[in-house]
Structures are given as structure tokens and as C-alpha cells.
Amino acid sequence: MKRTGSAVWQGKLKEGKGSVSTQSGVLKEQPYGFNTRFEDQPGTNPEELIGAAHAGCFSMALAKLLGDAGLTPERLETRADVTLEKQGEGFAITVIDLTLKARVPGATPERFNEIANQAKAGCPVSKLLNAQINLKATLEG
Structure with a gap:
């Protein structure tokens, strides 16, 4: 299985300025640049994008592992803060x-914490990244 993302960049x-697109079309020529990356200007x-991918991947991995343990999540809300x-x-x-x-x-x-840590270590995006990955998991209700 392959999925595709692409970028076009023009200039120094x-x-x-650049734009990013995804195979699915969810991003189509979405603009980005130095100011959206390093100067906190609006834009992607x-x-x-790595944070969103990691949060989504981790949540799906966790849902699978919880299901394997006979547990059904009502809601998994994950935020990924990426430090550059x-x-x-x-x-x-x-x-x-x-x-x-x-x-x-x-x-x-x-x-819950045991399974969440298994998901953190096992999700494909976690395996890809060469960064320290921390997890703060809160079980509500």
C-alpha cells in the first residue's frame, strides 16, 4: 500500500512560497512558506502535518489494541505537539x-496506560520518527 503527498516550492x-497536496485531495495546493513555519503566521x-498524522495513527493503533483487549473506546482525543x-x-x-x-x-x-504505551511504541508513525515521544494519557469518566 502506498499513499502520496507532494510539495512544490518556488524561490529561496x-x-x-510552496504548496502541499495529498493523494486524497484533503490538501490541494495548500500554501506554506517560511513565515508559516518559522514566524507563526497562519497557514500550514x-x-x-506530522503532528496530525501522528495523532491519527496513534489513535487508530490504540483503538485496535483496546479492541483486542475487549474494550471499546467511546472517544479518543489525541493532540501531538511537535517540537522543532x-x-x-x-x-x-x-x-x-x-x-x-x-x-x-x-x-x-x-x-489503559499499558495499552496506550503499546500503541505509542507500535504505531507506524511513531516507528518512523527519530524523536523522543512522550505520552500523557488521561482516562476520563
Whole structure:
């Protein structure tokens, strides 16, 4: 199985502009640039896209593992905060903080945390990333 994302960039780093698109069309020539990545201007950037991908992947992996354990989540809400830091002459994604709020009837906090950590380690996006991945999981209700 292959999925495709693409980018087009024109110009130098600070003055240039780019766009990103996805195979599904959910992103179609979505603009991005230096200002949306490094200056907190409105618009997308690679780090927020990685964060969304990681949050989605982790949530699906967790749903599968909970199901395997005989538990059905009512709601899994995951946020991924991606830290981009200057390292030498370049930048690196150094840390991703996953914050999970979940409603899982019948789950004990201990079992829930065990399964959530398995999902963190096992989701394909976690396996891809060369960053420290932290998880703060909260079982609600």
C-alpha cells in the first residue's frame, strides 16, 4: 500500500512560497512558506502535518489494541505537539508530546496506560520518527 503527498516550492527559503497536496485531495495546493513555519503566521507547515498524522495513527493503533483487549473506546482525543529545534546549521524535530484524553468504559487506569504505551511504541508513525515521544494519557469518566 502506498499513499502520496507532494510539495512544490518556488524561490529561496525566506522569500519563496510552496504548496502541499495529498493523494486524497484533503490538501490541494495548500500554501506554506517560511513565515508559516518559522514566524507563526497562519497557514500550514510540515510539523503540524506530522503532528496530525501522528495523532491519527496513534489513535487508530490504540483503538485496535483496546479492541483486542475487549474494550471499546467511546472517544479518543489525541493532540501531538511537535517540537522543532535549531541544531547546528539546521533544524530537527526533537520531541513529540502526545496528549490523550480517552473515555473507555471498563478500562482500569493501569491497563489503559499499558495499552496506550503499546500503541505509542507500535504505531507506524511513531516507528518512523527519530524523536523522543512522550505520552500523557488521561482516562476520563
